[in-house]
Amino acid sequence: MVEELVVSNIIDELTGNFAPATVRATFIEALALSDRSEVVSTQGDIVTYQFRFTEMSVPRTVTLSIDTSTGWATEYTSRTDRAEGAGGRHGAVIRSRRP
Numbered sequence: 001m002v003e004e005l006v007v008s009n010i011i012d013e014l015t016g017n018f019a020p021a022t023v024r025a026t027f028i029e030a031l032a033l034s035d036r037s038e039v040v041s042t043q044g045d046i047v048t049y050q051f052r053f054t055e056m057s058v059p060r061t062v063t064l065s066i067d068t069s070t071g072w073a074t075e076y077t078s079r080t081d082r083a084e085g086a087g088g089r090h091g092a093v094i095r096s097r098r099p
Contacts, residue, residue, distance in 0.1 A: 003034065007034050008053065011051070011076075014066065015073045016073075024071035028066060028068075031049060034051075036053075037049045037051055045067050045070075047066050047068055048066075049063065049065075050063050051064070059080070060080050061079045062076070062077065062079075063075070063076070064076050
């Protein structure tokens with residue numbers, strides 16, 4: 001659960017796009033090291049990470065797209081995942097925004 005909280009806090013900081021460049025770079029490196037992150041696409045300088053959270057709240061999947069040339073977050077989505085046996089493993093998108 002601690003790792004989920006750390007990753008969630010890092011995502012929150014990155015989506016705010018307020019942190020200095022060195023801090024953003026460190027946070028992006030930390031996300032890449034986490035067992036919770038998976039690169040799901042790369043398009044030019046934009047890398048999209050996916051995170052699954054299962055321990056700290058209702059199960060959810062988050063995606064975060066980062067422009068690696070600047071360290072800025074370009075897109076964020078959060079989806080609540082349905083419980084197994086409740087219509088499959090896919091959930092509905094509950095929040096999407098471009099920082």
